[in-house]
Amino acid sequence: MAKKCEICGKGPVTGNNVSHAHNKSRRRWLPNLQNVKVVVSPGNNKKMRVCTTCIRSGAVVKPAARTTQA
Numbered sequence: 800m801a802k803k804c805e806i807c808g809k810g811p812v813t814g815n816n817v818s819h820a821h822n823k824s825r826r827r828w829l830p831n832l833q834n835v836k837v838v839v840s841p842g843n844n845k846k847m848r849v850c851t852t853c854i855r856s857g858a859v860v861k862p863a864a865r866t867t868q869a
Contacts, residue, residue, distance in 0.1 A: 802829055804850040806858050838862050 803810040809830045815823040831851045838860045839845045849859050 802832065803848075804830055804832060804853060805847045806849050806853040809850050809852070835859060836862055 801810070811830070812828045814826060814828065816826045817823055832848045833851060833854065834846055835849050835854065836844050837847045837849070844862050847859075853859050
């Protein structure tokens with residue numbers, strides 16, 4: 800499964816680890832992806848891998864929480 804947000808398309812970014820002695824080695828920064836249930840259409844939910852930025856910005860609508868009957 801790709802490490803990519805299904806909403807905005809954010810994916811891994813590459814760069815260097817740089818030590819105090821200025822030695823460089825390659826590294827990756829991964830997006831903070833979460834598995835979330837998303838409302839696709841009223842009454843239709845789907846699980847998606849979404850970055851936390853999309854969740855916080857409101858780009859993703861979560862289904863209403865179930866209420867327990869006592």
